Amino acid sequence: MSVLSVENLRVSFQQDGKSALAVRGVSFAVGKGETVALVGESGSGKSVTALSTVNLLGRNAHIEGSVTYNGQQMVGADEKALRKVRGNDISFIFQEPMTSLNPLHTLEKQLTESIELHQGLRGVAARARVVELLERVGIHDAESRLSSYPHQLSGGQRQRVMIAMALANGPELLIADEPTTALDVTIQAQVLELLAELKRDLGMSMLFITHDLSIVRKFADRVCVMKDGEIVEHGLTADIFDAPRHPYTQTLLSAESVGVPDPVPADAPVVATTDNLKIWFPIERGLLRRTVGHVKAVNAATLSVRAGETVGIVGESGSGKTTLALAMMRLIKSEGRIAILGREISKLQKRQLRALRRDMQIVFQDPYGSLSPRMSVEQIIAEGLGVHGVEAGRNKRDMVAEIMTEVGLDPATMDRYPHEFSGGQRQRIAIARAMILRPKLVILDEPTSALDMTVQVQIVELLRGLQAKYGLAYIFISHDLKVVRALSHQVMVMKRGDVVEAGPRDQIFDDPQSEYTKALMAAAFDLEAAAGAGV
Structure with a gap:
């Protein structure tokens, strides 16, 4: 039995009296312990499809078709039933953590909120759980970080905090929407390694949304290729990469910046130089703002x-x-x-x-x-x-x-x-x-x-x-x-x-x-x- 089953999903948005169809009859399933990748360019409908699974779209969205989580119908479910599943059984990691983390709240407050809501833990027990989660996702000296705010962390650290929030209640299905796009290559590798380890240890299923096909090839079991709101090709990862059938899939797989620039003429004049350039920003403290x-x-x-x-x-x-x-x-x-x-x-x-x-x-x-x-x-x-x-x-x-x-x-x-x-x-x-x-x-x-x-x-x-x-x-x-x-x-x-x-x-x-x-x-x-x- 599939953990998540999507059948003939259609999503439209109402604006200025007009209806725009964003997802057109999409069907796929995510099995127990399986990673399914949704790939395609911006505007293809990947994120809309993911958000519609637990109806996280705006009020102007109209969802038709069937989305079942362990046999429970999500389309048309009341808000109480959806809240029970969101963040508890199905969790999300988004691309840009700074837009998902509250800049006015500490890490402890933001992580504790979900734990209190779904697990009923309070006080010392909730704090211990937060420290455990931060350590699990590789935040060093986690206890000293509890009072930190999102802007005080690096991009990689913020993404790890987002992963900790997503894992707080032991979800069965993790939906990762472009979780590494904004990260440097070494941080990206660390985050992917962390997700791989967590998935193995916790037996999670994963719906992985990305436009980076090099990641998909290494980390997905199956691939669904989306274009203009439709899945134009799907299958095992190896089959999609080795023998793509649809012209759009072939275009995606061949899209890589290759070649070299034209050589520089030997007599080309120097346009700009720097010599021993130093940029130090002073740290000022105290009433007199001493450096x-x-x-x-x-x-x-x-x-x-x-x-x-x-x-x-x-x-x-x-x-x-x-x-x-x-x-x-x-x-x-x-x-x-x-x-x-x-x-x-x-x-x-x-x-x-x-x-x-x-x-x-x-x-x-x-x-x-x-x-x-x-x-x-x-x-x-x-x-x-x-x-x-x-x-x-x-x-x-x-x-x-x-x-x-x-x-x-x-x-x-x-x-x-x-x-x-x-x-x-x-x-x-x-x-x-x-x-x-x-x-x-x-x-x-x-x-x-x-x-x-x-x-x-x-x-x-x-x-x-x-x-x-x-x-x-x-x-x-x-x-x-x-x-x-x-x-x-x-x-x-x-x-x-x-x-x-x-x-x-x-x-x-x-x-x-x-x-x-x-x-x-x-x-x-x-x-x-x-x-x-x-x-």
């Missing part, structure tokens, strides 16, 4: 990037990658030498810097967060033209249309707003905003990590093409080493503010010298070895 120490974000970082060259910067969260990039843009204070186009900018005043800002642009990880929802696409892309006075008598809409076409967007959509575009399209808008100024240096801060695999490939190809056409210098920050390998000429590896290794791409990837770099490579290219036994 009692420093957070050493970056220590003596030296790099150089030429026209047409990409320097990839890799390392775990908190290693100093983004801090280094922001210092190069003079967006945060630093010590040491920074030169852009041969000009020392470390001590320039804001007014003096403005003339150089046109030549230095940045593209961020989350395009939705960096695009104003109140501005049209035309206004967003053209904003820099007015700031830097580079319209040169040309029609602004014509300039926006030209760059939109160049990055693969339809100029007819320039009067729309960011929410009307997909994630990949929003990232193209962010790239267009940077490129319309024809910069010499572009800093790309995790520009592909929030995107599906097929969209990642498209963005990498777009960046390659723009670099080849305009001789752009890129600083490319990412924890996805496969993308770094496909796009970079030089690679810098950072750990806790230090540059532990740097050199040509092939040297770093094929013959890493430091133990940390070796661990990163193992986690990125051999998850099975890095994360232990499969889920």
Whole structure:
């Protein structure tokens, strides 16, 4: 008998008097102790399907079909019956723990809440259970962490806390919705290893939702491939990967950033350099705010990037990658030498810097967060033209249309707003905003990590093409080493503010010298070895 059985599930959403069908007749089952993966691109219906199992969708959702948990019908069940199952028999782990954890409550309060509700434990007994759970998921010195708030933990630690909350009441079925997408490769491997261990020890079943097929191949028993709200192919993991039948599945499996960038011309000029760049943030205490120490974000970082060259910067969260990039843009204070186009900018005043800002642009990880929802696409892309006075008598809409076409967007959509575009399209808008100024240096801060695999490939190809056409210098920050390998000429590896290794791409990837770099490579290219036994 299946732990979870879904038959002919249909989910529609009512908005502005219209009905939009998000899930179209989906059927699958999860057996006892089995891991079933739902894969597909954003918008395919994966998360909606998972949330509908215990009706965690909004009031505007209409669910039809059958969802049974151990024979108990969930569709149409009353709220009392659903509450008994939610968080007790069926638990969820979500992609971004900061949106799931309450920033105003301590870890102890948040973990105790579920234990008190479902197990009736109070006081010392509840506290002991919380400590046990945190230790079980690998939070070191768990008791001292009880009074911590979510923002005081790293991304990997927050995800472990989410797993502890999901396991608090010994669920039979764990639904993990993109639980590792936002994590660095080494942390990702640790979380997957933890889930594998917990699943074996507790005999849980798992519904694993992801767009990362490298994870699926190692950790799922069966796979369901979703597209446009339907399951287009399903079967044993080995069968799906070895002999995919549906064209969409074949496209997903072939979507990987491969190849190498064009070689850098021997006479390419240096665009940007740093020399012994140091960024330390003071720790201030007491009424007089005396400095009692420093957070050493970056220590003596030296790099150089030429026209047409990409320097990839890799390392775990908190290693100093983004801090280094922001210092190069003079967006945060630093010590040491920074030169852009041969000009020392470390001590320039804001007014003096403005003339150089046109030549230095940045593209961020989350395009939705960096695009104003109140501005049209035309206004967003053209904003820099007015700031830097580079319209040169040309029609602004014509300039926006030209760059939109160049990055693969339809100029007819320039009067729309960011929410009307997909994630990949929003990232193209962010790239267009940077490129319309024809910069010499572009800093790309995790520009592909929030995107599906097929969209990642498209963005990498777009960046390659723009670099080849305009001789752009890129600083490319990412924890996805496969993308770094496909796009970079030089690679810098950072750990806790230090540059532990740097050199040509092939040297770093094929013959890493430091133990940390070796661990990163193992986690990125051999998850099975890095994360232990499969889920």
